[in-house]
Amino acid sequence: SQGYDPVSARQDFPILNQRVNGHQLVWLDNAATTQKPLSVINAISSFYERDNSNIHRGAHTLAARATDAFEGAREKLRRFIGAKEAAEIVFLRGTTEAINLVAQSYGAANIGAGDRIVVSTIEHHANIVPWQLLARKTGAELKAAPVNDRGEIILEDFEKLLTSRTKIVSVTHVANALGTINPVEEIIALAHARGILVLVDAAQSSPHLPIDVTALDADFLVLSGHKIYGPTGIGILYGKRALLDAMPPWQGGGHMIRDVTFEHTEFQGLPEKFEAGTPDISGAVGLGAAVDYLQSLGLSAIAAHEHALLEYVTPQLAEIRGLRIIGQAARKASVVSFVIDGHTAGDVARHLDRQGIAARSGHHCAQPSLRRFGVEETVRASFGLYNTFEDVDVLVRALHQLPRS
Numbered sequence: 001s002q003g004y005d006p007v008s009a010r011q012d013f014p015i016l017n018q019r020v021n022g023h024q025l026v027w028l029d030n031a032a033t034t035q036k037p038l039s040v041i042n043a044i045s046s047f048y049e050r051d052n053s054n055i056h057r058g059a060h061t062l063a064a065r066a067t068d069a070f071e072g073a074r075e076k077l078r079r080f081i082g083a084k085e086a087a088e089i090v091f092l093r094g095t096t097e098a099i100n101l102v103a104q105s106y107g108a109a110n111i112g113a114g115d116r117i118v119v120s121t122i123e124h125h126a127n128i129v130p131w132q133l134l135a136r137k138t139g140a141e142l143k144a145a146p147v148n149d150r151g152e153i154i155l156e157d158f159e160k161l162l163t164s165r166t167k168i169v170s171v172t173h174v175a176n177a178l179g180t181i182n183p184v185e186e187i188i189a190l191a192h193a194r195g196i197l198v199l200v201d202a203a204q205s206s207p208h209l210p211i212d213v214t215a216l217d218a219d220f221l222v223l224s225g226h227k228i229y230g231p232t233g234i235g236i237l238y239g240k241r242a243l244l245d246a247m248p249p250w251q252g253g254g255h256m257i258r259d260v261t262f263e264h265t266e267f268q269g270l271p272e273k274f275e276a277g278t279p280d281i282s283g284a285v286g287l288g289a290a291v292d293y294l295q296s297l298g299l300s301a302i303a304a305h306e307h308a309l310l311e312y313v314t315p316q317l318a319e320i321r322g323l324r325i326i327g328q329a330a331r332k333a334s335v336v337s338f339v340i341d342g343h344t345a346g347d348v349a350r351h352l353d354r355q356g357i358a359a360r361s362g363h364h365c366a367q368p369s370l371r372r373f374g375v376e377e378t379v380r381a382s383f384g385l386y387n388t389f390e391d392v393d394v395l396v397r398a399l400h401q402l403p404r405s
């Protein structure tokens with residue numbers, strides 16, 4: 001890397017420099033959303049201070065600047081995930097919207113009664129519900145590949161779900177509630193061997209692992225800007241050109257058309273075909289700045305540090321009386337989900353908040369995943385690039401001080 005150091009990176013995030021309930025804020029809710037470096041905040045505010053205009057529709061200078069900024073961000077995202085062409089990057093609101101687009105556009109055109117859609121047991125609701133809606137509408141069936149007691153997909157069982165009727169596999173790269181890193185390379189190889197497409201949900205992997213869609217040979221890959229230190233309300237759908245070209249438009253409106261009469265509309269090509277209406281221009285600019293920021297630190301160095309935090313925290317949590325870690329995959333991102341005997345997850349999270357520690361409690365939008373382990377809720381601490389070993393010490397100390405129930 002170019003000299004990534006979490007302690008100095010932390011200085012790039014103004015929000016972290018505050019006290020909450022009398023204590024220095026410790027942000028351990030990175031799997032829900034990440035904080036934004038000053039460079040992202042500045043990119044957004046300077047866009048509004050100097051360049052703001054709608055895009056693509058003007059001959060004036062600011063329209064050209066705004067268009068260049070928006071398309072420049074698209075190119076940054078292309079490089080970030082290793083896509084061949086910027087036209088394969090569609091700007092959308094985020095992972096949820098991107099999966100809905102694929103389910104509704106690709107799904108409606110290609111998935112019918114009796115066909116099968118395969119996900120895994122440890123998906124976010126965003127990668128379950130859109131497929132369920134499609135299945136209900138079309139008569140297709142939705143199947144979930146099981147996981148073992150460590151929270152790892154059982155590949156032999158996954159493989160058995162791939163039949164001649166299986167049209168698409170949609171799996172998360174990193175499970176948000178458990179932290180499991182799924183073997184997406186093997187999943188893609190198994191699916192492609194049978195001509196089945198694969199969508200990779202990279203919402204949780206993109207902040208932690210370098211991604212290369214070309215090396216992976218993913219058919220679709222989706223991510224959210226706010227999980228990679230960019231703004232909320234912006235994310236991307238990557239799709240192979242041949243697939244996106246063949247898919248019908250999803251939403252209709254301005255910007256996605258070439259010519260409109262009351263009888264007939266001719267659509268734009270990629271990526272505009274899937275970008276109806278005025279997009280989140282400043283959001284894309286902010287996301288481009290987030291990608292620049294991550295690349296300046298180096299994702300491999302970030303991944304190594306976060307892994308060290310995971311290795312540091314896990315045995316210390318295991319020593320806390322009555323604490324059980326949910327999800328113990330051999331390959332994990334820096335997420336620890338746990339329950340503590342005699343305490344609700346909400347009680348634990350409120351106790352942590354009183355010490356300035358932000359950790360999440362609840363089902364993490366992954367109910368089937370937690371139910372696989374017999375729980376409805378966990379406390380989840382998830383680490384980002386600015387977290388330090390000291391943050392872990394603060395967390396562990398606070399958990400030891402949990403009042404006896």
Ligand code: PMP
Pocket residue numbers: 031032093094095096097124126127172174175176201203204224365
């Ligand atoms: N998939 C995964 C694995 C996630 O962690 C999340 C966000 N928690 C989503 C999908 C949905 O992302 P968004 O809410 O940004 O659309």
